[in-house]
Amino acid sequence: DSAESINTDIVTLSRYILEKQRYSAKHATGEFSLLLNSLQFAFKFISQTIRRAELVNLMGLSGASNATGDQQKKLDVLGDEIFINAMKTSGNVKVLVSEEQEDLLVFRNNSGSYAICCDPIDGSSNLDAGVSVGTIVSLFRLLPDSSGSIKDVLRSGREMVAACYAMYGASTHVMLTTGDGVDGFTLDTNLGEFILTYPNLHMPLECPIYSINEGNTLYWEQHIQDFVNGLKEPQQFLNGKPYSSRYIGSMVADVHRTLLYGGLFSYPCDRKNKHGKLRLLYEAFPMAFLVEQAGGKAVNDKGERILDLTPEHIHDKSSIWLGSAYEIDRYLQHIGKQQ
Ligand code: AHM
Ligand code: MG
Numbered sequence: 001d002s003a004e005s006i007n008t009d010i011v012t013l014s015r016y017i018l019e020k021q022r023y024s025a026k027h028a029t030g031e032f033s034l035l036l037n038s039l040q041f042a043f044k045f046i047s048q049t050i051r052r053a054e055l056v057n058l059m060g061l062s063g064a065s066n067a068t069g070d071q072q073k074k075l076d077v078l079g080d081e082i083f084i085n086a087m088k089t090s091g092n093v094k095v096l097v098s099e100e101q102e103d104l105l106v107f108r109n110n111s112g113s114y115a116i117c118c119d120p121i122d123g124s125s126n127l128d129a130g131v132s133v134g135t136i137v138s139l140f141r142l143l144p145d146s147s148g149s150i151k152d153v154l155r156s157g158r159e160m161v162a163a164c165y166a167m168y169g170a171s172t173h174v175m176l177t178t179g180d181g182v183d184g185f186t187l188d189t190n191l192g193e194f195i196l197t198y199p200n201l202h203m204p205l206e207c208p209i210y211s212i213n214e215g216n217t218l219y220w221e222q223h224i225q226d227f228v229n230g231l232k233e234p235q236q237f238l239n240g241k242p243y244s245s246r247y248i249g250s251m252v253a254d255v256h257r258t259l260l261y262g263g264l265f266s267y268p269c270d271r272k273n274k275h276g277k278l279r280l281l282y283e284a285f286p287m288a289f290l291v292e293q294a295g296g297k298a299v300n301d302k303g304e305r306i307l308d309l310t311p312e313h314i315h316d317k318s319s320i321w322l323g324s325a326y327e328i329d330r331y332l333q334h335i336g337k338q339q
Contacts, residue, residue: 184197278318
């Protein structure tokens with residue numbers, strides 16, 4: 001009967017964190033677990049705030065603008081406040097970089113040993129239409145003997161100890177890596193808990209989907225136009241069919257689909273965005289880490305591995321090509337970089 005079909009032994013994110021702490025020497029400090037707990041609180045709070053926003057009339061511009069000059073919405077401000085407060089009071093975070101804050105924040109009173117970088121609400125141009133947006137996070141341990149400085153985040157992507165995003169879509173999902181594969185969770189709003197729904201996620205090795213803002217075609221270098229045009233030609237391995245195009249314009253949602261279905265997502269450099277549009281520390285790095293941990297690849301326009309890059313400034317940008325190994329190899333081949 002139905003009572004018997006209910007799984008009474010589900011893995012919540014809290015349980016997962018505790019078990020991970022117990023079994024992994026690398027993250028054996030309770031500090032890391034507490035930090036992940038504060039993170040999931042921030043995700044639930046932002047998720048609720050977005051879902052209520054229309055009803056409590058939060059939509060519209062706040063009048064302020066953020067570090068990179070975009071127009072900032074009330075929800076961006078709120079998401080930023082929620083995130084900063086959760087991290088500050090967790091006690092485990094010493095350094096915080098937010099897309100919405102021009103300078104990095106150092107919490108002098110915290111004894112924590114982590115530096116965190118985030119885009120509190122990514123894809124916010126989609127908010128008013130109710131399209132999925134998300135929060136993206138990368139995590140570093142402070143350098144040895146550091147009391148918290150900019151040096152703790154101006155590091156190679158290889159030094160990240162964890163990355164995750166929350167996607168506020170039809171459901172709220174969290175995809176998380178601590179460098180040991182990717183696990184995905186879905187928020188059960190009745191229980192108020194994230195439930196492990198995608199254990200050890202592996203992305204498909206190939207998929208005929210490309211995701212790129214083609215409105216920028218005229219601004220792309222010729223070789224990028226050529227590459228994308230090539231995807232629209234009949235593909236032998238698809239019995240003569242071309243690739244399909246999918247572009248949401250929320251990086252979290254486009255990457256989430258890419259993790260689950262495969263294919264490629266790109267935001268290349270163009271004449272308007274000479275260094276690309278997406279930010280290294282809290283967009284390109286964490287997504288590259290997740291994609292690689294799920295079996296995919298992530299490179300820049302030149303074919304350099306994203307995780308091998310090091311930002312010079314906290315809001316530095318990068319071009320990006322990420323997705324299934326086959327599709328990224330195809331790009332690498334196109335630029336003559338196939339190993
Ligand atoms: P945001 O951080 O200001 O929201 O901008 C980042 C977003 C990404 O979510 C998305 O991939 C990209 O910008 C879309 O840009 P465009 O509208 O130029 O295609
Ligand atoms: Mg943003």
